[in-house]
Amino acid sequence: KTSLLLQIADIVSDRGDVVALFSKEMSRDQCILRLACRRARISPQSLRNGGATYDERQVVAQWCGYFTNRVTLYIDEKKEQTTAEVMAECQKLKRRSGKIALVLGDHLRLFSDRNENEVLRLGKISRGWKVIAGELNTRSVVAAQLNRGLESRGDDNRRPTLPDLRGSGQIEEDADNVFGLYRPGYYDRNSDNKTVEIITLKFRDGDAASVTEMDFDSRFMSFERKT
Numbered sequence: 001k002t003s004l005l006l007q008i009a010d011i012v013s014d015r016g017d018v019v020a021l022f023s024k025e026m027s028r029d030q031c032i033l034r035l036a037c038r039r040a041r042i043s044p045q046s047l048r049n050g051g052a053t054y055d056e057r058q059v060v061a062q063w064c065g066y067f068t069n070r071v072t073l074y075i076d077e078k079k080e081q082t083t084a085e086v087m088a089e090c091q092k093l094k095r096r097s098g099k100i101a102l103v104l105g106d107h108l109r110l111f112s113d114r115n116e117n118e119v120l121r122l123g124k125i126s127r128g129w130k131v132i133a134g135e136l137n138t139r140s141v142v143a144a145q146l147n148r149g150l151e152s153r154g155d156d157n158r159r160p161t162l163p164d165l166r167g168s169g170q171i172e173e174d175a176d177n178v179f180g181l182y183r184p185g186y187y188d189r190n191s192d193n194k195t196v197e198i199i200t201l202k203f204r205d206g207d208a209a210s211v212t213e214m215d216f217d218s219r220f221m222s223f224e225r226k227t
Contacts, residue, residue, distance in 0.1 A: 001143040001181060002026065003034070003221040005104050008141070010035055013072040017101030020074045020093055022086055024110035028077040034221060036063035043219045071097075082113045083128025090136055103132055105142035109166065123170030130174040144171060146180075158187065162201050178202040183216055196223065 002025065013019040023031055037044045040059045046052040047060065067073065074093055078085075086105070094100050105111065108125055115121040126142075133140040146164045160180030165171050172178065178201040185193040194215040200208050215224040 002106050003216075004181070004223060005106050005141065005143060006031060006034055006221075007038065007223055008102070009073060009104055010038070010067075012102050013070060016072060018072050018074070018093070018097045018099065019102045019104065020076065020090055020100055021104045021106070022076045022078075022081065022089075023106050024079060024081070025106060026077075028075045031075050031077075032064050032067045033060070035067050036060050038220045038222045039063045039066075041220055044221070045219075079110075080112050083111055083125055083132065084113075086111070086128070087132050087135065090132060090138075094136060100136055100138045103129075103136070103138055103140040105129060105140070107143035107145060108171070109145055119169070122166070123174075126171045126174045158182065159197070159199060160201065172202065175202060176204040185216075194218075195226070 002023075005021065009019045009021050021031065026034070033047075034044065037047070037060060040056070040063050042052060042056045042060055047057065052060070076086075076089060086103070090100060090103055108129070109122065111125045111128070113121060113124045113128060115124050129140045129142050132138075145166045146160055147166050150158060150160060150164050159182045162172050162178060164180070165178070180199040180201050182197040182199060184195060185191045194217065196214050196216040198212040198214065200206075200210045200212075202208055203210075213226050215226055216222070217224055
């Protein structure tokens with residue numbers, strides 16, 4: 001889910017639209033390195049284990065510089081942050097740059113809003129992201145975890161459904177659209193199946209049963225057109 005959000009952020013900001021990404025799991029430098037490796041077509045693992053050549057490291061460094069200086073891409077790495085604080089940061093960004101095309105969050109459970117129990121807390125965060133989109137007249141996308149029970153289902157029954165969303169009730173109600181990711185090769189490490197299914201679980205203005213297939217190249221953490 002992080003790879004997909006990063007790729008969306010790259011595509012949208014590359015065309016000149018302002019994107020704000022609020023990353024709770026990865027630092028800004030880690031996000032930029034992931035973006036750079038995808039563009040350079042160089043495996044992040046090869047950089048970590050010393051397998052990348054000098055020329056490959058130079059190419060990645062150039063891409064890192066490119067993303068660091070891209071004015072349309074704002075990455076916030078604060079770990080303790082409520083949705084109200086996200087709103088405040090976006091309002092400041094909007095005053096500096098004009099309209100924000102897209103606000104991304106990774107991921108929902110890690111925002112710091114408080115409530116009396118976890119289900120209500122997640123609902124408060126979900127509602128907060130809905131408010132962000134409305135108040136800023138923009139689009140917001142936030143990644144969410146699935147219930148662990150999904151992992152115990154049989155191989156042919158692991159495609160996510162709306163009830164698989166952790167604390168799903170309020171999320172289902174707030175979201176205009178919900179998409180689930182399913183990658184068969186994730187469960188069979190000996191498989192060369194690169195297919196990833198993007199499943200429409202809820203679509204307010206269209207077909208909620210559609211599936212888009214893409215390839216996922218795990219070397220570069222990249223979603224590609226199906227070959």
